[in-house]
Amino acid sequence: xxxxxxxxxxxxxxxxxxxxxxxxxxxxxxxxxxxxxxxxxxxxxxxxxxxxxxxxxxxxxxxxxxxxxxxxxxxxxxxxxxxxxxxxxxxxxxxxxxxxxxxxxxxxxxxxxxxxxxxxxxxxxxxxxxxxxxxxxxxxxxxxxxxxxxxxxxxxxxxxxxxxxxxxxxxxxxxxxxxxxxxxxxxxxxxxxxxxxxxxxxxxxxxxxxxxxxxxxxxxxxxxxxxxxxxxxxxxxxxxxxxxxxxxxxxxxxxxxxxxxxxxxxxxxxxxxxxxxxxxxxxxxxxxxxxxxxxxxxxxxxxxxxxxxxxxxxxxxxxxxxxxxxxxxxxxxxxxx
Amino acid sequence: xxxxxxxxxxxxxxxxxxxxxxxxxxxxxxxxxxxxxxxxxxxxxxxxxxxxxxxxxxxxxxxxxxxxxxxxxxxxxxxxxxxxxxxxxxxxxxxxxxxxxxxxxxxxxxxxxxxxxxxxxxxxxxxxxxxxxxxxxxxxxxxxxxxxxxxxxxxxxxxxxxxxxxxxxxxxxxxxxxxxxxxxxxxxxxxxxxxxxxxxxxxxxxxxxxxxxxxxxxxxxxxxxxxxxxxxxxxxxxxxxxxxxxxxxxxxxxxxxxxxxxxxxxxxxxxxxxxxxxxxxxxxxxxxxxxxxxxxxxxxxxxxxxxxxxxxxxxxxxxxxxxxxxxxxxxxxxxxx
Numbered sequence: 001x002x003x004x005x006x007x008x009x010x011x012x013x014x015x016x017x018x019x020x021x022x023x024x025x026x027x028x029x030x031x032x033x034x035x036x037x038x039x040x041x042x043x044x045x046x047x048x049x050x051x052x053x054x055x056x057x058x059x060x061x062x063x064x065x066x067x068x069x070x071x072x073x074x075x076x077x078x079x080x081x082x083x084x085x086x087x088x089x090x091x092x093x094x095x096x097x098x099x100x101x102x103x104x105x106x107x108x109x110x111x112x113x114x115x116x117x118x119x120x121x122x123x124x125x126x127x128x129x130x131x132x133x134x135x136x137x138x139x140x141x142x143x144x145x146x147x148x149x150x151x152x153x154x155x156x157x158x159x160x161x162x163x164x165x166x167x168x169x170x171x172x173x174x175x176x177x178x179x180x181x182x183x184x185x186x187x188x189x190x191x192x193x194x195x196x197x198x199x200x201x202x203x204x205x206x207x208x209x210x211x212x213x214x215x216x217x218x219x220x221x222x223x224x225x226x227x228x229x230x231x232x233x234x235x236x237x238x239x240x241x242x243x244x245x246x247x248x249x250x251x252x253x254x255x256x257x258x259x260x261x262x263x264x265x266x267x268x269x270x271x272x273x274x275x276x277x278x279x280x281x282x283x284x285x286x287x288x289x290x291x292x293x294x295x296x297x298x299x300x301x302x303x304x305x306x307x308x309x310x311x312x313x314x315x316x317x318x319x320x321x322x323x324x325x326x327x328x329x330x331x332x333x334x335x336x337x
Numbered sequence: 338x339x340x341x342x343x344x345x346x347x348x349x350x351x352x353x354x355x356x357x358x359x360x361x362x363x364x365x366x367x368x369x370x371x372x373x374x375x376x377x378x379x380x381x382x383x384x385x386x387x388x389x390x391x392x393x394x395x396x397x398x399x400x401x402x403x404x405x406x407x408x409x410x411x412x413x414x415x416x417x418x419x420x421x422x423x424x425x426x427x428x429x430x431x432x433x434x435x436x437x438x439x440x441x442x443x444x445x446x447x448x449x450x451x452x453x454x455x456x457x458x459x460x461x462x463x464x465x466x467x468x469x470x471x472x473x474x475x476x477x478x479x480x481x482x483x484x485x486x487x488x489x490x491x492x493x494x495x496x497x498x499x500x501x502x503x504x505x506x507x508x509x510x511x512x513x514x515x516x517x518x519x520x521x522x523x524x525x526x527x528x529x530x531x532x533x534x535x536x537x538x539x540x541x542x543x544x545x546x547x548x549x550x551x552x553x554x555x556x557x558x559x560x561x562x563x564x565x566x567x568x569x570x571x572x573x574x575x576x577x578x579x580x581x582x583x584x585x586x587x588x589x590x591x592x593x594x595x596x597x598x599x600x601x602x603x604x605x606x607x608x609x610x611x612x613x614x615x616x617x618x619x620x621x622x623x624x625x626x627x628x629x630x631x632x633x634x635x636x637x638x639x640x641x642x643x644x645x646x647x648x649x650x651x652x653x654x655x656x657x658x659x660x661x662x663x664x665x666x667x668x669x670x671x672x673x674x
Contacts, residue, residue, distance in 0.1 A: 285622075
């Protein structure tokens with residue numbers, strides 16, 4: 001299988017490394033190698049039909065700041081179509097205003113009969129239906145486990161392991177930064193501003209934290225899950241959203257007196273698509289601490305099934321992309337390709 | 338697909354009902370019906386090559402105490418071989434001394450080229466390797482998601498969604514009864530005996546509770562996971578085991594002072610295969626309350642991945658058997674059968 005990596009930040013570098021690390025698995029399980037035949041970032045591109053060395057790609061990015069050996073000139077779309085490859089791995093950053101450049105990359109790849117694996121929330125949270133239809137029309141796969149909750153395998157769990165279940169509703173913690181802040185406020189009695197500053201100093205929260213603490217990131221993920229698992233036709237803008245900016249020490253102390261904690265919960269059910277702070281009893285799965293992500297699915301036969309994992313990180317996100325890559329290889333083998 | 342159900346207690350009845358409920362799914366996803374062509378319990382048998390009505394089977398069991406219309410006479414093995422069917426669903430009770438009658442049922446079915454799905458821990462916890470080899474030799478599938486943790490999909494999660502990961506170790510709570518007792522001791526300050534009595538009155542613990550509280554059930558499940566996920570060659574007897582009988586109110590109060598709880602934890606790693614009570618910090622996934630089961634896997638790329646589900650129950654266990662049934666249908670389709 002030949003792949004192209006679009007975007008070469010943390011996630012792009014992570015998946016390049018993982019593809020390098022797992023060649024033995026690919027050949028043992030599927031009798032083939034996975035070759036990276038191209039990679040590009042916002043300014044440069046590199047390609048080689050016989051395969052690029054992942055270690056070399058990552059080294060060049062680290063030393064020069066760019067992955068490629070020459071400038072991206074003809075526009076990304078033409079480059080994608082010119083390549084001879086099977087699967088595009090799209091890892092450019094999430095853009096919640098217009099989904100670019102991810103949307104253009106993904107549509108171009110699907111349109112020319114290539115599978116797409118993406119970690120990019122923008123296109124999925126804004127134009128999910130359009131992308132799914134393009135994948136179906138071109139008889140290729142569009143997979144996006146990495147777009148929600150890093151290494152927490154909620155999408156493939158729902159689609160594969162729970163395919164016999166009717167899934168009624170979902171609740172979850174989809175942003176590790178908010179969970180860290182709420183937990184520090186509780187454990188140390190810190191005010192919000194101080195817990196946020198601590199998270200920023202530790203590199204858990206961004207300098208501009210609003211994407212996390214105002215629930216934007218959680219709402220993107222919730223919209224993706226609503227489309228992917230519940231067959232809804234919604235975007236990020238349909239999610240009712242309240243962040244954690246106004247959670248006071250008093251509110252957290254009051255919850256504690258009732259043996260409860262406050263968590264930023266995303267919920268999907270028949271009538272509701274909402275991200276907001278809620279009280280959760282200690283001992284309940286959603287009372288989880290740290291920066292973990294968690295999703296709880298309510299189903300007709302199994303009852304509640306819950307999955308927990310690391311919501312972010314270079315190798316964690318690469319791990320989710322790898323699981324999608326293996327699923328594509330497995331489907332291809334089943335179809336005798 | 339034609340199936341036979343061996344054992345017609347709670348689990349056997351549950352899967353019969355679920356097969357009845359999911360005919361639309363089977364035909365929509367796989368273009369075929371799933372027919373129950375035979376069922377037997379310890380004293381009677383019923384069969385019909387054109388398919389039995391699940392509702393009628395469950396009704397007869399409820400009113401007469403037996404599933405069948407005539408006595409089992411020629412021995413179960415002969416009956417299995419005489420049937421024309423694809424998959425045996427083995428749901429007889431766990432026997433941790435000699436694995437019977439499940440072991441004989443499963444080996445007979447595998448030996449005559451039939452897939453087996455089982456919820457029975459005995460054969461897997463005592464003779465795993467032998468059963469796997471028989472399945473491989475006969476090119477059929479042996480699946481057993483229901484044998485560990487009811488509706489918690491840990492086996493299929495490890496094998497399918499985490500197939501790209503190296504799994505280093507596992508920790509989990511594999512017995513809901515113990516978790517309930519430990520939680521009641523903590524929440525209400527009850528002594529062990531009283532929490533146990535309460536669990537018995539609620540039907541959560543058996544009249545003879547030793548299978549649960551001495552860690553036998555957890556150890557069986559841990560042995561199955563060690564074989565299935567870690568490729569070890571172990572039995573129930575290889576598990577070092579301490580139950581919760583000697584946990585005092587004082588120990589639980591002391592843990593509480595450190596913001597911790599006591600849980601009966603099963604652990605598998607390179608050198609260890611052990612079930613014993615441990616302290617777990619509040620907010621940690623394993624600090625979960627109620628009767629839930631939980632397993633946490635430590636992997637090389639994804640880090641910790643945790644799954645939580647209901648560990649027992651008629652529909653919950655049937656749900657796990659259904660997921661195995663769908664996996665077999667899916668494999669068969671992939672192979673063009």
